[in-house]
Amino acid sequence: MAQDSQTPIHEVVMIGAGPAALAAAIYTTREDVETVLFERGVIGGLAAVTDWVDNYPGFAKGISGLDYAEQLRQQAERFGAKIELAEVTKITDEGQYKRLTTTDGDVLAKSVLIATGSDYKKIGAPGEQTYYGRGVHYCATCDGAFYRGKRLVVVGGGNSAVQESIFLTRFAEHIDMLVRSDHLKASEVLQHDLKKHQDKITVHFNTTTDEIVGAEVDGVNRVVKVAGTDTTTSQKVEFQTDGVFVFVGLKPNTEFLKDSAIELDEYGFVKSNEQLQTTMPGVFVAGDVRSGATMQIATATGEGATAALRIREYLEEHGRKHTGGKDYRE
Amino acid sequence: MVKHITIFTTTTCASCGMVKKWLDTKGHRYEVINLDQNPERQAEALALSGALTVPVTVVTKEDDAKHVVVGFNLAKLAPALA
Numbered sequence: 001m002a003q004d005s006q007t008p009i010h011e012v013v014m015i016g017a018g019p020a021a022l023a024a025a026i027y028t029t030r031e032d033v034e035t036v037l038f039e040r041g042v043i044g045g046l047a048a049v050t051d052w053v054d055n056y057p058g059f060a061k062g063i064s065g066l067d068y069a070e071q072l073r074q075q076a077e078r079f080g081a082k083i084e085l086a087e088v089t090k091i092t093d094e095g096q097y098k099r100l101t102t103t104d105g106d107v108l109a110k111s112v113l114i115a116t117g118s119d120y121k122k123i124g125a126p127g128e129q130t131y132y133g134r135g136v137h138y139c140a141t142c143d144g145a146f147y148r149g150k151r152l153v154v155v156g157g158g159n160s161a162v163q164e165s166i167f168l169t170r171f172a173e174h175i176d177m178l179v180r181s182d183h184l185k186a187s188e189v190l191q192h193d194l195k196k197h198q199d200k201i202t203v204h205f206n207t208t209t210d211e212i213v214g215a216e217v218d219g220v221n222r223v224v225k226v227a228g229t230d231t232t233t234s235q236k237v238e239f240q241t242d243g244v245f246v247f248v249g250l251k252p253n254t255e256f257l258k259d260s261a262i263e264l265d266e267y268g269f270v271k272s273n274e275q276l277q278t279t280m281p282g283v284f285v286a287g288d289v290r291s292g293a294t295m296q297i298a299t300a301t302g303e304g305a306t307a308a309l310r311i312r313e314y315l316e317e318h319g320r321k322h323t324g325g326k327d328y329r330e
Numbered sequence: 331m332v333k334h335i336t337i338f339t340t341t342t343c344a345s346c347g348m349v350k351k352w353l354d355t356k357g358h359r360y361e362v363i364n365l366d367q368n369p370e371r372q373a374e375a376l377a378l379s380g381a382l383t384v385p386v387t388v389v390t391k392e393d394d395a396k397h398v399v400v401g402f403n404l405a406k407l408a409p410a411l412a
Contacts, residue, residue, distance in 0.1 A: 041348070041402060048344035066344050085352050085404060103404065133381040133400060141342035145366050146382040243382065 010036045013109035015088045018045025020287025021115035022072040023304030029079035040087035044069020045117045051167040111282045111311045118250035118288040127212030135223030135243045140164035147171045150242035153226045155209045161247035162186035169200045176239045177203045206231045252289045265291040276307045331392045335360035338375040338386040345402040346385040
């Protein structure tokens with residue numbers, strides 16, 4: 001299909017505006033490569049909704065996820081990156097251009113970076129969907145404040161579960177952490193921090209989350225307990241609670257690629273070669289959505305920078321003249 | 331026509347910032363109620379939205395009809411402001 005004169009054409013379109021895309025945009029825009037990012041959710045991605053980023057190099061005392069995301073956004077926009085708040089729903093290879101269908105209309109791109117990241121998985125237990133947003137949550141920094149002086153259950157035993165449990169102690173009177181395995185997968189540092197909060201957090205190992213149970217209390221149907229199983233004894237266990245926060249791993253945001261020519265791995269992550277190029281020429285991938293990603297902010301930004309350099313090479317191989325960039329120093 | 335927009339937020343909520351940013355880009359003015367600073371208004375947010383989450387955006391039209399949008403949901407925010 002040939003491009004029509006009405007459809008905007010961009011040198012690079014980045015799908016997502018998390019750390020990988022924003023880092024890539026800093027690199028492309030500093031090289032004077034015109035760059036537009038499409039974000040359907042939060043600028044900064046999961047990093048922005050993380051309470052505290054403690055292991056990103058260069059911040060000696062750590063930084064809040066929200067502040068980090070804001071710094072990234074400002075840095076990318078300082079060089080000319082343009083962020084559109086819209087969702088990309090389809091990508092089609094039209095040869096010289098890729099056509100991106102978005103909720104604000106179609107755009108054409110000479111090259112594309114997929115950096116849509118990942119989102120928290122659901123556990124799939126009965127009651128989880130019923131009470132979503134009304135007692136079942138996936139964002140502690142958004143919804144923790146509703147639980148001042150209340151009891152909470154946190155499901156999961158990885159970095160996010162431990163870190164967000166510690167954050168939730170600001171509000172909750174007590175937290176029961178339900179961990180399916182016999183150990184925490186969180187880093188040693190976080191496990192050490194967790195011990196400082198053992199007056200408020202009780203960790204239950206070998207415990208599955210079977211059902212989130214609600215009942216009518218004071219005329220309101222709300223979460224009252226979590227039913228689970230102690231897998232060492234097969235005994236049913238129950239935890240009285242006012243709310244449940246779920247942090248059981250990540251799933252890639254690749255629904256929009258399911259019918260495209262871009263190949264995904266068996267878990268839905270985007271496959272790429274050593275150049276971070278996908279199976280659609282001119283379309284690159286970086287960050288948590290890439291097959292083999294290590295799910296760290298530092299690696300996401302590194303991959304973003306690498307992808308930006310590969311994109312520039314790709315554009316130059318396809319006729320773009322190197323401009324030498326701009327001087328942005330104040 | 332939109333008469334008034336209220337956003338219920340918390341201090342650490344990234345999605346709340348996105349709603350404000352989006353409304354800014356569309357040229358809308360709005361009132362912010364921070365539930366960390368005003369916890370007594372949590373019940374009001376719950377009653378309006380049925381949800382224990384933020385952001386909750388309440389768009390009041392000229393005829394006083396209220397449109398309530400939970401989360402940073404462009405598919406619902408845009409029609410609510412139309």
